[in-house]
Amino acid sequence: MEVNTAVFAVSCAGAPSTGARALQKDRQLNQFLAEIERRALRIAEIGVRDRDDALDLVQDAMIKLVRNYSDRAKEEWTPLFYRILQNGVRDWHRRQAVRNRVMVWFGRKPSEDDDYDVVASAPDPAGRAPDEELQNSEAMQSLEAAVRQLPARQREAFMLRTFEGLNVAGTAVAMGCSEGSVKTHYSRAVHALRERLEEHGP
C-alpha cells in the first residue's frame, strides 16, 4: 500500500515530490543498512573483541551516516560507513589505552586480551549439526586470532577487502589513505595470515 502511494505521488507530479523523495531515501537507507549491518558488526567485533561495544559502534556509524551523508550517492555509502566505523574502532582503542593507564595508576589490573572469552561470544548454532558448528566455530576462532595479530592498518585493509568485499578504491576511502597503501597493507596481511593459518592449520 505504501509502495502504491509513493508511485502515485511520483507519477502525478512528474518529478518526485519532497515527500516521495524522503520516502525513497528512507527505503534506500533501510535496505543499505540492513544489508551491511551484520557484516559490519562482526568486523567491529573482531576489532574491539566485545559484542556490546561493537553494537554501539555500529549504531553510532549508522546514525552518523544517516545524519551527515544520506544526501550522498548510494554508491558512496559503503566506504563512508566503514570510514566512520573504522574511526570509531580506533577511538575505542584510544579510550581503552587511556582507561588501562588510569587503572594501572590506581593499582587495578587492566583488562587484558586474554580475558576475552571466544567461546562465550561465539555465535549460536543457527540450526546446524553440533559437530559442523564446532568445526566452523573453531575455524573462525583461528581466523579471528590470526586477524587480531595483524597490525591495525593491515587488519583494516584485509577485513574491508575480503570480509566486506570493497574494491581498492572503496577501501582507500574507508581507510583514508591512498590506493597504493591499501594494496601494500592488504598484500602483507594476506601473506601473514597465510603463514599463520597454514602453520597452525585452518
Place this chain on the structure above:
Amino acid sequence: MNEQHDAFEKQLKETFDESVDALDGATLSKLNRSRHQALAELQRPRRQWSRWMPATGAVAAILVAVVIVQSPSAINDVAGITTVTDMEILLGEDSIEMLEDLEFYSWIDAAEAEGDVG
C-alpha cells in the same frame, strides 16, 4: 600462485560469512533497533545554527582582524607593553622637572580625587 591466493582468500571469506549467518536472534534484534533509531534521524529537522556556523566563524575572524588593525595600542595595553609615546613623555626634558616634584603631583592627584582642589 594467484589461483592458490584466491582460493585461500575465498576460504577465509566463507569462514567469515558463516559466522555472520550464525548471529543469534537477540543480536539481530539489537541491530534492527539500531537501524530504526538511525533512520529516525531522517525525520529530525537539522539544527539551523550548524548551517550558519562557518559563516559566523568567518565574520568573527574578520571582526577580530579589524579590531587589531584599527587599534594596535589596545593590544599593547592589554599585553602590558609600554608604547613608544609613553617612553617619549617620560624621557622628555619637562619630565625631569616633573620627576623632581613627584610628591607634589601625587598630592594634587589625591586632592583632585577627593574634590578638594578647584
